[in-house]
Amino acid sequence: MMKTGKKRLGIIFGGRSSEHEVSIVSAKSILGVIDTSIYDVELIGITRQGGWLVGSDAKSLLEGKTITSRERLYIPATPREGRLALVTRQKDASFVRLLEKLDVVFPVLHGPYGEDGTIQGLLEMAGIPYVGAGVAASAVGMDKILMEDIFDANNLPTLESIHFTRKFWRKNRKTVFEVMQLRLGYPCFVKPANTGSSVGITKVHAQEGLEDAVDYAAEFDRKVLVQKGIDAREIECSVLGNDDPETSVPGEIVPSREFYDYNAKYVDGTSKLIIPAKLPKKTAKEIQELAVSAYKAIDCAGMARVDFFLERNTGYIYINEVNTIPGFTSISMYPKLWEVSGIPYPELVKKLIDLAFERFEDKANCKTTYTPPGK
Numbered sequence: 207m208m209k210t211g212k213k214r215l216g217i218i219f220g221g222r223s224s225e226h227e228v229s230i231v232s233a234k235s236i237l238g239v240i241d242t243s244i245y246d247v248e249l250i251g252i253t254r255q256g257g258w259l260v261g262s263d264a265k266s267l268l269e270g271k272t273i274t275s276r277e278r279l280y281i282p283a284t285p286r287e288g289r290l291a292l293v294t295r296q297k298d299a300s301f302v303r304l305l306e307k308l309d310v311v312f313p314v315l316h317g318p319y320g321e322d323g324t325i326q327g328l329l330e331m332a333g334i335p336y337v338g339a340g341v342a343a344s345a346v347g348m349d350k351i352l353m354e355d356i357f358d359a360n361n362l363p364t365l366e367s368i369h370f371t372r373k374f375w376r377k378n379r380k381t382v383f384e385v386m387q388l389r390l391g392y393p394c395f396v397k398p399a400n401t402g403s404s405v406g407i408t409k410v411h412a413q414e415g416l417e418d419a420v421d422y423a424a425e426f427d428r429k430v431l432v433q434k435g436i437d438a439r440e441i442e443c444s445v446l447g448n449d450d451p452e453t454s455v456p457g458e459i460v461p462s463r464e465f466y467d468y469n470a471k472y473v474d475g476t477s478k479l480i481i482p483a484k485l486p487k488k489t490a491k492e493i494q495e496l497a498v499s500a501y502k503a504i505d506c507a508g509m510a511r512v513d514f515f516l517e518r519n520t521g522y523i524y525i526n527e528v529n530t531i532p533g534f535t536s537i538s539m540y541p542k543l544w545e546v547s548g549i550p551y552p553e554l555v556k557k558l559i560d561l562a563f564e565r566f567e568d569k570a571n572c573k574t575t576y577t578p579p580g581k
Contacts, residue, residue, distance in 0.1 A: 213246070214308050215311070225405065308334055338530055338562075339507050339530040350431050353527060356504055369430060383416065390434045394410050399428075441493055446557065446558075454543035455547050456485060457483050457543050510530050
């Protein structure tokens with residue numbers, strides 16, 4: 207391929223999570239606004255089974271077409287090369303071809319095996335700059351239980367909750383029932399610890415629905431979180447930046463269903479986004495400050511959407527979670543909040559890529575060798 211002088215940007219999408227389709231829609235939106243005078247784009251698709259695709263196969267995945275090729279893509283964990291290895295299988299033999307070097311990667315993978323530090327760790331090993339949070343922040347941002355522990359340690363407001371493993375639940379159902387009812391009562395929310403887009407979440411109003419809700423959540427993760435339910439407005443705030451992040455105006459979700467579940471987000475299309483949220487200035491400022499505090503508490507970078515509950519009767523603000531790779535369609539809350547705050551979607555994408563280079567260069571200043579004093 208002839209050198210163009212442009213940066214090569216890899217967009218990774220799809221993945222093995224239950225949010226596979228959401229990832230594809232996000233990737234299409236980003237692809238549509240990339241400045242092709244600056245970047246040559248390499249589409250990198252991951253199938254539901256975990257197979258990596260490039261070229262026409264990746265495009266087929268993006269467009270929902272059948273994939274017939276026997277080529278598969280790999281990223282060798284060789285620092286600073288940033289090369290992709292394309293393996294073609296023919297009968298009993300495999301042929302390897304190295305593709306052109308990637309300068310930066312935009313992972314648009316929602317949920318496990320993409321938003322949880324796994325892809326980030328692979329890109330770190332390969333020495334490729336990438337958009338968004340690092341390994342630790344991605345892992346913590348995906349795990350609602352670890353995230354709450356860190357928020358609690360930093361005196362950030364969270365709702366009362368309990369958590370347990372799938373194995374403990376199966377052996378100690380009666381004990382878990384008693385603790386949940388004593389500490390939380392009803393309504394409560396039962397959640398898998400490691401999913402996004404409200405996958406596996408149930409709002410439980412009475413004891414009769416609790417067992418089924420926990421069993422359902424345990425289908426998606428080995429850890430389950432049960433959170434106290436309150437009468438609250440759902441407020442979200444976008445954060446952008448590395449060490450000195452900035453916040454958007456807060457926005458409000460008015461779900462079309464009892465709570466903002468997967469169908470309310472992506473299927474029925476009747477949930478309302480109110481941007482900016484109708485809030486007193488003091489409340490809006492407090493939400494923005496808490497968003498930055500939560501972002502820094504998990505050492506986030508690049509971007510995140512921080513979700514809050516604003517209790518109707520008391521005005522108390524609780525942090526629900528930090529989403530390190532939020533939905534990224536042109537109508538998703540993260541970019542819409544920035545659009546109203548003065549950063550249009552194409553400019554936002556460019557800023558995020560620039561932040562990826564900034565963080566990579568900062569990390570490159572860290573020594574990886576050590577000579578003891580006196581030697």
